[in-house]
Each structure stands twice: as C-alpha cells, then as structure tokens.
Amino acid sequence: MTIKTIGYNLEHNLWLVVRLFFDERQDISVVSTAAHKDGIISVDTELTFEERHHTGSYSYPCANNADTCTKKRILSAVAGMSFYHTVQNVLPKRLPWGVMTGIRPAKAVRRMLEQGSFEADIARYLKTLYGVSEGKIQLALEVAKNEMAVLAENTPNQIGLYIGIPFCPTRCLYCSFVSSDLRHTKKYVYDYCALLAREIAYSAKLVDDAGLKITSLYMGGGTPTALSSDNLALLLDAVHSHFDLSALKEFSVEAGRPDTITPDKLKVLKAASVDRLSINPQTMNAQTLQKIGRAHTPDDIKAAFCMARDAGFYSINADLIAGLPDETEQDFAFTLNETDKLAPESITVHTMSVKRGSALNQHKDSYILTRAETVRKMLDISQSFMRDTGRFPYYMYRQKNMLGDLENVGYAKKGHMSLYNVNIMEETQTILALGGGGVSKVILPECDRIERVFNFKSPIEYINRFDEILTKKDAFYQLAARA
Ligand code: SF4
Known part of the structure; x- marks a missing residue:
C-alpha cells in the first residue's frame, strides 16, 4: 500500500480511512492533492487498484480565518471523503x-x-x-444529550477513581485487556493485593493534598470478583480507611464472570457500599459461551443475578456482544430477551472487535467472523429492543477493528446512567487509576489536553517494580496540581 500526498501531511488520518476498505495485504496506492483557497478546502484523489486508476474530488467550505486546528480537522475529513467517493466506484461499501x-x-x-x-x-x-x-x-445526538444531563453534575476538583484487578478465571477468546489467567498466576494474587493496598494508601494522601474529591469509584480489570472474599475485603478496607469518600456518588464493581460471584463476596461488596455491579453474560447461548472460552453457563448467569438481587444490589449492568463467532441475528435476539428477563438496569451492547492482542486474532482462520451486514442488523435490533424496554443510550465509543465499523453503546433505565462511564468516555474528568493496567488521565482544561500516566500492565511487573508505581503517583500529583 502506498499513500502519497501533495499539500497534505495527515497521511495517518487518510490511512485510517483507507483501511476501512482494504486489509493490509492489498496492493494499493493513493495519491491525494490538497488545496486551501477562497474559503474552500478541496482534495483530489487518485487511486490505483488492480492496475486501474480511479479519480475523485471533494470540497468543503472553511472560513479563511478558521484556526489551524479547525482547518486541520476539515482537511483530514475532506481527504477521507474524497477517498470515500473515489473508492465507492471500485468497492461499494x-x-x-x-x-x-x-x-x-x-x-x-x-x-x-x-x-x-x-x-x-x-x-x-x-x-x-x-x-x-x-x-x-440520531444516535450520537441522543447519547450526547443524555451525557450532558450526567455531566451537568460535574464540578471542578472532582475526580474518578479506578482500581484494576488484572485477574480472570480464564481468558476470553476476544480479550485484549490486561488480564492474567488465574490458573497460571494464582500465586501472585496475595502479594498483588497487599501492594495495591499500599498504592491506595499512598495515593489517598496525594488526592487529599491536591484538594480533590472522588465522586465515582470503579473497580474493574479483569474480574475483581475473581479474588477471594478475604482479598476483596483487604482492598476495600484500604479504600475506606484511606480515601475520603464523603463526595462519592457511585461505586461500581465488575463482577463480569458470573461463576466468580458468591454470597460471601457480595456481602463484602455490600458492606463496602458498592452500589453498582456489572454481571456480564456476553451471550445467553451455551455453545457460544464455550466457544469464547468462558467457563460458565447461562444458568450461572441467572443464578448470579438472583444472588446479587438477594444481596440487595439494585443497579446491575449486563454486557453483551453482537457478532460473536457463529451467532445469527436470532441468537442475538434470544440473548437480548433472556437478559431482559433478569431485569438489568443497564445493558451495554458491544460490537465484536478483533483486537490485535486477542487469541481470536491469532487464530482468526479457525473462526467464521460474522458478516458486517449481520452485525449491523444486530445493533439495529438492540436499539429498538432497548427503546421498547425503557433503556436509553447514554454513552458510546468506537474502537479499531470493530466488525461492520460500528460502535459500543451503554443503555440505561432512568436513574441508572453511570457517572464513571460517561466521564471516562467523554474525557471530562480526571481519573486516578491504581493497580495493574491502570492509566491515570489528567484533564488539563485550559488547553484541552489530556496527560496520561501508565501503571505497569502485568501483575508480575507491578509487584517487581512497585517502587516505580509510587513514583508514577507522584507524577500524577504534579499534573493534577497543575490542572
Ligand atoms: S472477562 Fe473481560 S478481562 Fe477477563 S478475560 Fe474476559 S474479556 Fe478479558
């Protein structure tokens, strides 16, 4: 693939559009010329593909006095549109x-x-x-308006807190998260938790010194409920004894794998004021669950919901995936119906994405990926289903390599929109992230910039280089003090 541009230096942005049509193995070349004159940005595209030349052009008005950032954004979009129009003659998509x-x-x-x-x-x-x-x-407009209602509550000096537990009972086929398979890493769990408790104590002091208030807390990973109830209690005790949680509005815990949930653990979570759980079916089809490497059944999901309700949890999210290998629209509709019977207050519909670091990507040839058109229909079904069952879209994001180039959408019933989810997706609040894989994000509002501080990903590296973790917290503090 060759991309040659004249008068245009945003090759990467153009490449992002090109790869929507071709995979890396295709031999193509794109030449684009760009001009900015008389209040118009215009790009001519010439595409050589299978020894044939195709040309096209696209223009968009842009005031001569627009700032550099706006001009860059428009130029990038116009180059994309110019290519889109040209390639449509070759590969309608x-x-x-x-x-x-x-x-x-x-x-x-x-x-x-x-x-x-x-x-x-x-x-x-x-x-x-x-x-x-x-x-x-219409979807983007609806999500944006619902987000605005949530964000209206934000005030300066408020932050979100993320605590990462990078362990899962097994690894899902599509997973590219920082998560270690407990069958191989169990021996590290206690040391990891003990050090994480130290990171909690150290960070709490910095948060206090910086005058920050935590309004949402999210324990994710991995699967936090894969820890024993003792280890969970150790961490939650550390959180409560060190952080000032007087401004906390929401405390979520990922209990993604239903087979890790027990009444004991739920009791520990409840005692720590956790008020939002995520129990994630992904699919309600037993065969697919096996195929994607989740060692549980649909009945385990139902049992976990019952346990959580009995323990007094009244805000439960359920993650689903549209486009799992070999699933049809009917399979997906079945999952929606079965999940709704459990009455989750929110449902997040993800589009299957073939992530680079996943086992699925490594063994891609062994699976039949769902066709883009089928996944689109699945998302259409989910959108109407959510509307009919009283859940509305309130946050959304897109990722690379999603089937059908679609989106992930969080739907919630009234009163159940997650503050943490909206703030992290919209990048509207500083997030302090602790634990393996945590990425703290400091929002510097005056220049619309985000600074990131990365913790080590693997639990083993986290344990072995723990002193550096504390230094990273100091870096967060320096940035937060500037924000
Ligand atoms: S439950 Fe989530 S974090 Fe764990 S292996 Fe599956 S996708 Fe990865």
Whole structure:
C-alpha cells in the first residue's frame, strides 16, 4: 500500500480511512492533492487498484480565518471523503459512520451542542463532512444529550477513581485487556493485593493534598470478583480507611464472570457500599459461551443475578456482544430477551472487535467472523429492543477493528446512567487509576489536553517494580496540581 500526498501531511488520518476498505495485504496506492483557497478546502484523489486508476474530488467550505486546528480537522475529513467517493466506484461499501475515524462521535456532538449549535446544523455537518448515516447521527445526538444531563453534575476538583484487578478465571477468546489467567498466576494474587493496598494508601494522601474529591469509584480489570472474599475485603478496607469518600456518588464493581460471584463476596461488596455491579453474560447461548472460552453457563448467569438481587444490589449492568463467532441475528435476539428477563438496569451492547492482542486474532482462520451486514442488523435490533424496554443510550465509543465499523453503546433505565462511564468516555474528568493496567488521565482544561500516566500492565511487573508505581503517583500529583 502506498499513500502519497501533495499539500497534505495527515497521511495517518487518510490511512485510517483507507483501511476501512482494504486489509493490509492489498496492493494499493493513493495519491491525494490538497488545496486551501477562497474559503474552500478541496482534495483530489487518485487511486490505483488492480492496475486501474480511479479519480475523485471533494470540497468543503472553511472560513479563511478558521484556526489551524479547525482547518486541520476539515482537511483530514475532506481527504477521507474524497477517498470515500473515489473508492465507492471500485468497492461499494456502506460505512454507517462514514469517514469519522479517530473521533468520539458523541463527544464531538456534545461539544457542538454546548457551543449552542442547532441539532439540524450538527446533523448536516456530520453528513456532509464525514458521510455519517442518518441513523448514527440520531444516535450520537441522543447519547450526547443524555451525557450532558450526567455531566451537568460535574464540578471542578472532582475526580474518578479506578482500581484494576488484572485477574480472570480464564481468558476470553476476544480479550485484549490486561488480564492474567488465574490458573497460571494464582500465586501472585496475595502479594498483588497487599501492594495495591499500599498504592491506595499512598495515593489517598496525594488526592487529599491536591484538594480533590472522588465522586465515582470503579473497580474493574479483569474480574475483581475473581479474588477471594478475604482479598476483596483487604482492598476495600484500604479504600475506606484511606480515601475520603464523603463526595462519592457511585461505586461500581465488575463482577463480569458470573461463576466468580458468591454470597460471601457480595456481602463484602455490600458492606463496602458498592452500589453498582456489572454481571456480564456476553451471550445467553451455551455453545457460544464455550466457544469464547468462558467457563460458565447461562444458568450461572441467572443464578448470579438472583444472588446479587438477594444481596440487595439494585443497579446491575449486563454486557453483551453482537457478532460473536457463529451467532445469527436470532441468537442475538434470544440473548437480548433472556437478559431482559433478569431485569438489568443497564445493558451495554458491544460490537465484536478483533483486537490485535486477542487469541481470536491469532487464530482468526479457525473462526467464521460474522458478516458486517449481520452485525449491523444486530445493533439495529438492540436499539429498538432497548427503546421498547425503557433503556436509553447514554454513552458510546468506537474502537479499531470493530466488525461492520460500528460502535459500543451503554443503555440505561432512568436513574441508572453511570457517572464513571460517561466521564471516562467523554474525557471530562480526571481519573486516578491504581493497580495493574491502570492509566491515570489528567484533564488539563485550559488547553484541552489530556496527560496520561501508565501503571505497569502485568501483575508480575507491578509487584517487581512497585517502587516505580509510587513514583508514577507522584507524577500524577504534579499534573493534577497543575490542572
Ligand atoms: S472477562 Fe473481560 S478481562 Fe477477563 S478475560 Fe474476559 S474479556 Fe478479558
């Protein structure tokens, strides 16, 4: 693949659009020229593919006095659209989000709404500049408006706290998260928890010194409930004894694998004021669960929900995946219906994504991936299903390599939108992340910049280089003090 540009230096952005149509093995070359004159940004594209030349052009108005950032954004989108129009003659392909890559759609829309743009103008902008379909424009608008209701509660000096537990009972076929299979790493768990308790104590002092208040707390990973109830209690005691939680509005824990949930652990979580759980079926089809490496059955999911309800949890999220290997639209509809019978207050519908670090990617040839058109239908089904069952979309994000180039959407019943989820996706609040795989994000509002501080990913490295973890916390403090 060759991309040659003249008068345009955003090759990577163009490459992101090109790869929506071709995989890396294709031999193609793209030449694009760009001009910015008389208030118009215009890009001509020439594409050579299978020894034939195809040409096209796209233009978009841009005020001469627009700032560099706006010009860059428009130039990048126009180059994408120019290529999109050209390639359509060779490979007609439906792109629901058009050439909108590397941008969070709901975040872009929310910002325009906050700046006072009318919905009709936003819709026109998304359609003309990026080629976004009508359905996705409406989805982005709805998500952005719901997010605004959540974000209205944010005030300066508030932060979210993330605690990572990078252990799972087995590894899912599609997983690329930092998570170690407990069958091989059990011996590290206690040391990991003891050190994490130290990181908690150390960070709590810095949070206090910086005058920050924690409003949401998210324990994820991995699967925190894969820990024993004693280890969970050790960590939750550390959280309560060191952090000032007087401003806390939401405390979520990932209990993703139903087979890790026990009444004892739920009791520990409840005693620590956890008020939101995520119990994740992914699918309610037994055969698929086996195929994707989850050592539990649909009955385990039902039992876990019952246990959680009995323990007094009234805000439960369920993650599902559309496009799991060999699943049909009917299978997915079955999963939606069965999940709804458990009455989760929120459901997050993910689109299957073939992530680079996953076992699925390594053994791609052994699986039949769901066709893009089928996954699109699954998402359409889920959207109407959620509306009919009283859940509305309130956060959304897109990732690389999603089947059908679609999106992940969090739906919730009234009163159950997660503050943490909205803030992390919209990058509207500083997040302090502790534990293996944690990535702290400091929002520097004055220049719209985000600084990241990375903890080590693997639990073994976390244990062996723990002193460096504390230094990283100091780096977070320095940044947070500047924010
Ligand atoms: S439960 Fe989540 S973190 Fe654990 S292996 Fe599966 S996808 Fe990865």
